[in-house]
Amino acid sequence: MLNKNGIPTLEDLRQVTPPQERLNKGPVAIAECFQCIPCNPCSTACPVHAITVQPDINQTPVIDWDRCIGCKQCVAACPGLAIFVVDMNYSDDLAAVTLPYEFLPVPEKGACVNGLSRAGAVLGPFEVVAARQAAGNNLTWLITLAVPKDPAMDVRNIQVGGAAHE
Ligand code: SF4
Ligand code: SF4
Numbered sequence: 001m002l003n004k005n006g007i008p009t010l011e012d013l014r015q016v017t018p019p020q021e022r023l024n025k026g027p028v029a030i031a032e033c034f035q036c037i038p039c040n041p042c043s044t045a046c047p048v049h050a051i052t053v054q055p056d057i058n059q060t061p062v063i064d065w066d067r068c069i070g071c072k073q074c075v076a077a078c079p080g081l082a083i084f085v086v087d088m089n090y091s092d093d094l095a096a097v098t099l100p101y102e103f104l105p106v107p108e109k110g111a112c113v114n115g116l117s118r119a120g121a122v123l124g125p126f127e128v129v130a131a132r133q134a135a136g137n138n139l140t141w142l143i144t145l146a147v148p149k150d151p152a153m154d155v156r157n158i159q160v161g162g163a164a165h166e
Contacts, residue, residue, distance in 0.1 A: 027070025
């Protein structure tokens with residue numbers, strides 16, 4: 001339960017997860033912002049105005065998934081590291097999961113890292129297919145992993161070092 005262990009429930013996640021039909025269309029942002037954080041940089045960063053902050057700024061922002069173009073600007077802007085972009089169309093077998101990262105060392109493109117679940121479980125070694133800092137950002141890195149489609153909605157962090165492809 002979120003307020004006891006920091007892990008969102010399935011019901012929490014259901015409320016912020018795009019429908020499968022939208023996921024199948026390509027990259028889309030998912031705001032797993034459940035901690036009543038009073039801020040709005042995700043909304044101001046979005047170039048297509050797809051993110052609406054609620055009248056109570058503590059509430060989870062709402063993303064218009066039909067408007068979202070998957071640009072990842074909101075991932076870089078979010079101080080809560082709470083937004084992810086998932087592209088289920090990365091390849092026939094793989095999805096691309098982009099997540100924010102603020103630790104050192106930063107993995108390079110081509111590296112193999114462990115993908116972690118929201119609870120910290122290792123879901124597998126995955127390849128880093130992109131690693132970049134958004135221009136003018138607060139130094140948050142955007143790490144993109146190629147992940148089999150099945151765990152793509154569960155990989156939300158990485159562990160650098162110790163991972164190796166089989
Ligand atoms: S990924 Fe880009 S278009 Fe989509 S909500 Fe975030 S900033 Fe807006
Ligand atoms: S910037 Fe991040 S923490 Fe702040 S409201 Fe948006 S999603 Fe939540």
